[in-house]
Amino acid sequence: MDVQVIRGMYGINRIKGEDYKLKRKREKLKLLDHNENEKEKKENIVVGNKIESRGVDEKLLKSPPKSMLKTPPKSMLKTPPKSMLKTPKSQGQQYPGFMGSHDVKPRPPPHQTPQDKDKNIRIKLENNDLWQKFHTLGTEMIITKTGRRMFPIFKILLEGLDPHAKYILLVDLVPIDDCRYKYHNSEWVVTGKAEPHMPGRLYIHPDSPASGAHWMKQSVSFHKMKLTNNNLDQNGHIILNSMHKYQPRFHVVQANDIFTMRWNSFNTYSFEETSFIAVTAYQNEQITQLKIDNNPFAKGFRDNGMGRRDRLPHFGKRMIGLESSITSDSEEDKEGDKKRVRASVSASESSSASIETKDKPHTDTPTSTYKELSRPISNSLSALNRMRNQTSRNPLLPPSCQYFPQSSSSYFPSPDVYYQHAAPSGTSVNYPTSSLPACQLSGQSSAVSSSISGSFGLTTSTALAHTTLPPSHTSLPSCNYMQAGQAYSAITPNVMGMPGHFQ
């Protein structure tokens, strides 16, 4: 029946503009009041290798995938947020006592294993409520040849670092399974075995290395990271395959610079709600709408309430000559169409600042603009092995890929450490590095130098506050602490960022 209504999204070329727009508009009305429920926040806190998930309904996290994706979008979007919240909390700050408070006593992590690299580190996904919204629908991330940023932005709150020690913070993306997907009849289905994963580049936060005090001062934002589908990318962006699922991982390494960084001292974490499918065009319209509603750069696509006529139609200029007049003549259409809103746009929010790079907005939903600079570090590194992930990790995407268990041995040649909070680093966990492509460092564009933040030896006011936490539930991790063990091998410079490669 409605199987034919929108066959994937590629009906675009046939189901033309207006129909599609109306459809999205209808759905948007439903989405809107959902988006208003912004203030109730879940909190997922990690202490050492422990995972603390607060306010998330356990059942929801474990079971919903298939059913949620199959149910018509509208019916399901109205309920989950409220019901998911066990602890309303209603604190002004997401994580009270986390940033800048002095008076909360440290509490020893409830579960320590000798393998922990740094058991005192506690992290939190800053904007996890927004991530959760996307995750519920099945997050998609656009990848382009020139590189596209992620949205929502990957932002981490850190605690428990040594304020005076220096750390390097990085993110990489690992395949979730070994399947290729397609979006069929409004759901993601497996279509085959995955393409080979390109050498997994690392995105090193531009401030790295910086002191623990620096990293804990405010959340650490990775908004400048870009994803590309260009296997030959020379800009240091992270290379992904379209229609494949990925999981961002966050690494904390205490090191004074890249060369002294020891791969076996990685503290690695991941958040389920940040998993996504890489796409070259959005498939799920609800995802599109969620992006439009929350990404400030996409404001131009929001219906601002009323009276505002839609944005001009435009015509790709690829038509080879005839009728190109439409493009060049369409200028007079824009009369007083500008500056309609202006005032009400970017005010009101000035709470959580984030460590990174002045420049661009990098705001998720309600996030303040703040000031900071960043530096380039596209550079050489290497030979990092990916770790194996268990199947069906993302509870909200169907674990329908059958390829992983059988065929993944060459990609995931080692015992699972995923969902395992501390892998015995000195024991049997072993990641042969020979057959794996070297991991390249991913930095922005053309920089050559690494960036090292001086620690200044300042005792900042951000004094390692620890709040008391509920006992951990290893069964419902939103954040996973992963131990790299010997997964990462020698450091070998690669050609990325060498002089002359970029201009």
Place this chain on the structure above:
Amino acid sequence: MDVQVIRGMYGINRIKGEDYKLKRKREKLKLLDHNENEKEKKENIVVGNKIESRGVDEKLLKSPPKSMLKTPPKSMLKTPPKSMLKTPKSQGQQYPGFMGSHDVKPRPPPHQTPQDKDKNIRIKLENNDLWQKFHTLGTEMIITKTGRRMFPIFKILLEGLDPHAKYILLVDLVPIDDCRYKYHNSEWVVTGKAEPHMPGRLYIHPDSPASGAHWMKQSVSFHKMKLTNNNLDQNGHIILNSMHKYQPRFHVVQANDIFTMRWNSFNTYSFEETSFIAVTAYQNEQITQLKIDNNPFAKGFRDNGMGRRDRLPHFGKRMIGLESSITSDSEEDKEGDKKRVRASVSASESSSASIETKDKPHTDTPTSTYKELSRPISNSLSALNRMRNQTSRNPLLPPSCQYFPQSSSSYFPSPDVYYQHAAPSGTSVNYPTSSLPACQLSGQSSAVSSSISGSFGLTTSTALAHTTLPPSHTSLPSCNYMQAGQAYSAITPNVMGMPGHFQ
């Protein structure tokens, strides 16, 4: 007679818009063909403590000040550039063999003194031809409460660094004399003694510390530095007094980080043509026009040839209620006024890249856009004493200030080192630090950490090429090598950039 035509510039409030515009337009026609003479470049190269000035007419540098500022602008602008050029050179690159060439043998600097901190360092002001144009007219720099960038941009080419050592690069601004000026009858005249100079902040290049290879890879741009007249500035901008003259100084310090930076190992240079008067509004219209013609951000004020009507008049919204309708109604004025030029704007130039911060254009005249990131470093440092400058240093601004010699003792408590290429660092050069305000570190906005560029140990292709140079002329220095001696005292952190000071 024409004394009254434009009394300074503050006739603006009386000699209203149109008259002023017409006047500027007339002058612009004269200025235009002057601006076309872009390709003939002078070269000022510094080797160790030696200054090499090529292609600059000696007389012109020594004498012109008063007379040039008094002559009507038009008559003088057409001649100087051509006549100043002794060595047309006409090389594609400003400094052949400087960037990225391997085959030029190092030549020992012709004059070495034991006091040299690093006699191998050679620097060059990249865009000195543009600076010279401004300097000829008497450069003005706008300062505002929120901070304003400099234009032209201070850009330095470096040579002779140890590729593997780390260096910190900084800029500060020192008062040229102890006078306050005003612009009267189209010339700058002294009106009194200078205001006290605020604690002289340092602008540390965001890439600092970085390897010598990094700094030599391309020119080092300080375009992000901002000037302010707000004595209470909390953003780390450099604080200046309006209507006072300043001289930028460039410092190279070999150090792994800010704390190991030794103040007595500064290699300090300055270029006469970069001196300027700080103003809150432009006084000399020729300066205004030169800025408009060369600063890409001011393109909106250029006459693009023909047919284009002037930009809309606008009305400051400070009027307290009545008639504010003009502002909000003026939207329909803008019809098809957009995207007139579009294509011809930013193409064509892709020669000299510059080390700094992707983000914004930071192009002077013909400079390529390039890619690089930067990082924030507003931070603490301090207790740096300014060095004394000789009077009447800027040959193109009248040395009419009488205050300097008598009253400057507290500001310039030490023997001159300016115009002196190497001060005897271990000898009698002594800069008492007690009575002087601490020098604060100037960084962009809110950052807390210092930034350290890893050296990577890479031997880059920028292999310290030295070209053969004519013998130095200490009598006509465009660049001055300054030895700090013991001018810089202990490093004491200040409050700038401490957590909580900025949000």
Place this chain on the structure above:
DNA sequence: CAGATTATCACCTACGTGAGAAGT
């Protein structure tokens, strides 16, 4: 044909710039 990718566009954010009006 259907699926997937790409180039181009209008429209944003962010911010640098001098003009002009208003404040001091």
Place this chain on the structure above:
DNA sequence: ATACTTCTCACGTAGGTGATAATC
């Protein structure tokens, strides 16, 4: 009235965003 200083604005640059049409 004069000599500045400050605020707001139109108009640039640079670049992120999804829509769309064309292409692969």
